[in-house]
Amino acid sequence: MSSAAPMQGRPILGWAIHDGLVVARRNLIQSIRVPESLFFSLVQPVIFVLLFAYVFGGAIPIPGDGATQEDAAAAYRNYLMPGIFGQTVAFAAAASTVGIAEDMRKGLIDRFRALPMSHGAVLTGRTFADAARQILVLAVLSITGLVVGWRITGGVLNAIYAYLLLLLFAYTVAWIGATIGLSMPNPETASTAGLAWLFPLTFLSNAFVPISSMPAWLQTFAAFNPVSTLVLATRELFGNPTGIQPDYWPLQNPVIYTVLACAVLITIFATLSVRKFGRTTSK
Amino acid sequence: MADDQAVFAEGVVKRFGDVVALDGMDLTVERGQVVGLLGPNGAGKTTMVRILSTLLTPTEGVARVAGFDVVRQPDEVRRVIGLTGQYAAVDEYLTGRENLRMFGGLYHLESSYVKRRSQELLDSFELSEAADRPVRTYSGGMRRRLDLASSLIAKPSILFLDEPTTGLDPRSRLGMWAVIEGLVAEGTTVLLTTQYLEEADQLAQDIVVIDHGRVIAHGTAEALKDQIGGDRIEITVMNIAQAGAAAEVLRSLGNGAPLVEEAKVSAPVSGGSTVMISAIRALDSAGIEVTDLLLRRPTLDDVFMSLTGHAAEDEQQAQPKRGRKGKTS
Ligand SMILES: Nc1ncnc2c1ncn2[C@@H]1O[C@H](COP(=O)(O)OP(=O)(O)OP(=O)(O)O)[C@@H](O)[C@H]1O
Numbered sequence: 001m002s003s004a005a006p007m008q009g010r011p012i013l014g015w016a017i018h019d020g021l022v023v024a025r026r027n028l029i030q031s032i033r034v035p036e037s038l039f040f041s042l043v044q045p046v047i048f049v050l051l052f053a054y055v056f057g058g059a060i061p062i063p064g065d066g067a068t069q070e071d072a073a074a075a076y077r078n079y080l081m082p083g084i085f086g087q088t089v090a091f092a093a094a095a096s097t098v099g100i101a102e103d104m105r106k107g108l109i110d111r112f113r114a115l116p117m118s119h120g121a122v123l124t125g126r127t128f129a130d131a132a133r134q135i136l137v138l139a140v141l142s143i144t145g146l147v148v149g150w151r152i153t154g155g156v157l158n159a160i161y162a163y164l165l166l167l168l169f170a171y172t173v174a175w176i177g178a179t180i181g182l183s184m185p186n187p188e189t190a191s192t193a194g195l196a197w198l199f200p201l202t203f204l205s206n207a208f209v210p211i212s213s214m215p216a217w218l219q220t221f222a223a224f225n226p227v228s229t230l231v232l233a234t235r236e237l238f239g240n241p242t243g244i245q246p247d248y249w250p251l252q253n254p255v256i257y258t259v260l261a262c263a264v265l266i267t268i269f270a271t272l273s274v275r276k277f278g279r280t281t282s283k
Numbered sequence: 284m285a286d287d288q289a290v291f292a293e294g295v296v297k298r299f300g301d302v303v304a305l306d307g308m309d310l311t312v313e314r315g316q317v318v319g320l321l322g323p324n325g326a327g328k329t330t331m332v333r334i335l336s337t338l339l340t341p342t343e344g345v346a347r348v349a350g351f352d353v354v355r356q357p358d359e360v361r362r363v364i365g366l367t368g369q370y371a372a373v374d375e376y377l378t379g380r381e382n383l384r385m386f387g388g389l390y391h392l393e394s395s396y397v398k399r400r401s402q403e404l405l406d407s408f409e410l411s412e413a414a415d416r417p418v419r420t421y422s423g424g425m426r427r428r429l430d431l432a433s434s435l436i437a438k439p440s441i442l443f444l445d446e447p448t449t450g451l452d453p454r455s456r457l458g459m460w461a462v463i464e465g466l467v468a469e470g471t472t473v474l475l476t477t478q479y480l481e482e483a484d485q486l487a488q489d490i491v492v493i494d495h496g497r498v499i500a501h502g503t504a505e506a507l508k509d510q511i512g513g514d515r516i517e518i519t520v521m522n523i524a525q526a527g528a529a530a531e532v533l534r535s536l537g538n539g540a541p542l543v544e545e546a547k548v549s550a551p552v553s554g555g556s557t558v559m560i561s562a563i564r565a566l567d568s569a570g571i572e573v574t575d576l577l578l579r580r581p582t583l584d585d586v587f588m589s590l591t592g593h594a595a596e597d598e599q600q601a602q603p604k605r606g607r608k609g610k611t612s
């Protein structure tokens with residue numbers, strides 16, 4: 001037998017991160033090799049911006065902003081953009097659901113599992129890559145927003161915080177999406193189930209309409225919905241109009257609440273999905 | 284714990300709900316040996332390989348690979364094995380080279396080594412021209428070769444191959460055999476599964492025949508063939524009235540009682556094709572006219588017929604070929 005294969009030294013960040021990055025690299029290469037899928041994931045939010053800005057623009061008044069009709073339309077565009085940012089990163093979860101369901105159908109997962117690699121790297125790699133893809137999506141969205149009149153007035157540092165918060169949220173929902181994907185019998189079901197929960201989540205929030213305009217019973221749900229606090233935090237950080245907030249703690253402290261909610265959700269869903277990953281594939 | 288044993292399994296049982304996939308499997312593979320696991324569809328070959336490669340946990344029994352318990356020391360097992368599953372397990376969107384690089388990274392190998400080793404494998408598996416094309420564009424045979432190359436990146440000392448040549452054309456099959464023989468010559472221990480006696484015969488020193496999740500025979504290819512009576516000569520006479528006379532001719536040539544079924548007469552023989560010439564001469568001089576004459580080598584079906592009393596075909600239940608129903612892989 002020829003000489004044994006030489007091993008790498010242990011990386012500073014540990015094997016789990018190393019393995020996660022190797023898998024993330026694979027997932028990112030995949031998105032380059034299927035440019036169609038990347039293209040449509042960019043086109044959809046752009047269409048959304050244009051639709052909301054020109055079709056609904058001004059139809060939904062933002063309390064406390066804009067005296068004239070024109071002012072109201074401009075205010076709504078500024079109000080709207082963070083909503084679309086929030087909705088877009090939330091919907092990124094669907095890609096994780098389908099992606100993981102497809103991986104499970106292929107024999108590749110078996111090979112991963114027969115390697116001496118870290119458990120869960122398949123999932124961390126997937127969620128990391130899915131969140132990383134959102135950087136490009138957010139860039140394209142921001143440019144479209146700027147073209148239709150959206151402006152950042154809260155300062156550079158705050159804008160960076162806003163983008164980081166959006167990416168943290170993308171990473172969080174990727175874990176939820178991955179957990180759903182692992183529970184689905186096939187990628188076809190996964191693509192339906194992966195979207196189903198996202199509509200109520202994003203529409204029962206302040207992404208497009210102020211919470212104060214909702215019936216009372218909905219206000220409570222919307223106030224604790226992390227999509228609302230993400231969008232509100234983003235509005236504040238970008239210096240966009242926020243409207244008037246009902247009296248709920250999350251709405252008073254949107255950044256803290258969003259970060260906490262993300263931490264809790266990542267902990268829950270990462271634990272659930274890693275456990276599920278071990279079980280579904282090792283019957 | 285005998286360390287010279289690459290694989291040791293005793294009384295392995297695997298149940299999936301009501302389905303008993305393995306029903307007390309015993310298996311030993313010595314280091315440097317090539318063992319063929321032979322069985323029809325549904326016999327439990329894949330299940331056994333998956334247990335040995337830590338993808339499944341056995342319901343009962345013990346299994347050790349390189350002295351490591353597959354349930355309690357899966358990481359140690361994973362470090363010494365290479366696995367090529369029944370279905371190609373490579374990433375469709377990555378190129379051949381990227382696949383090898385990814386697996387090398389996940390084995391935690393030095394990246395300069397991975398680079399060198401990938402090129403070496405791509406060259407020896409005739410994939411260097413396609414190395415930088417996405418796997419999606421590969422033929423079935425190329426995929427299979429890349430699949431095997433992927434499991435060799437870390438130079439494993441023990442290799443599990445689940446039906447490595449199923450779905451390959453005869454030329455690719457011969458190529459795959461040559462590759463496996465090369466690995467064996469380098470000292471790799473190989474456990475391979477197959478549905479073809481011919482393949483087990485070609486590659487393996489030791490053949491383990493399984494059916495319904497248990498071992499029903501075990502030995503060298505020669506021993507197994509002898510056990511089922513070796514070659515048979517089979518003739519069809521023109522005139523049924525001459526069948527009796529033909530049987531007498533075959534009795535004098537062969538080494539066992541002839542079997543007469545209407546116009547068809549058969550008998551076990553040894554000596555390969557020379558016996559055919561003698562048969563033609565003897566039949567001709569006895570004035571027996573034949574419409575068909577052939578020498579039948581034992582097939583997997585014959586092995587099964589004689590070992591279990593049922594044809595291997597019976598096992599082909601109406602289940603999808605990829606009997607894994609989505610997530611339960
Ligand atoms: N995940 C599973 N759930 C339920 N039954 C299973 C599962 N995996 C295998 N089986 C059953 O276990 C038995 C053995 O299957 P296995 O795949 O090991 O056979 P095999 O010898 O590899 O067959 P083939 O030649 O078709 O690949 C079959 O009856 C099969 O239906």
Ligand SMILES: [Mg+2]
Pocket residue numbers: 328329330369445
């Ligand atoms: Mg099989």
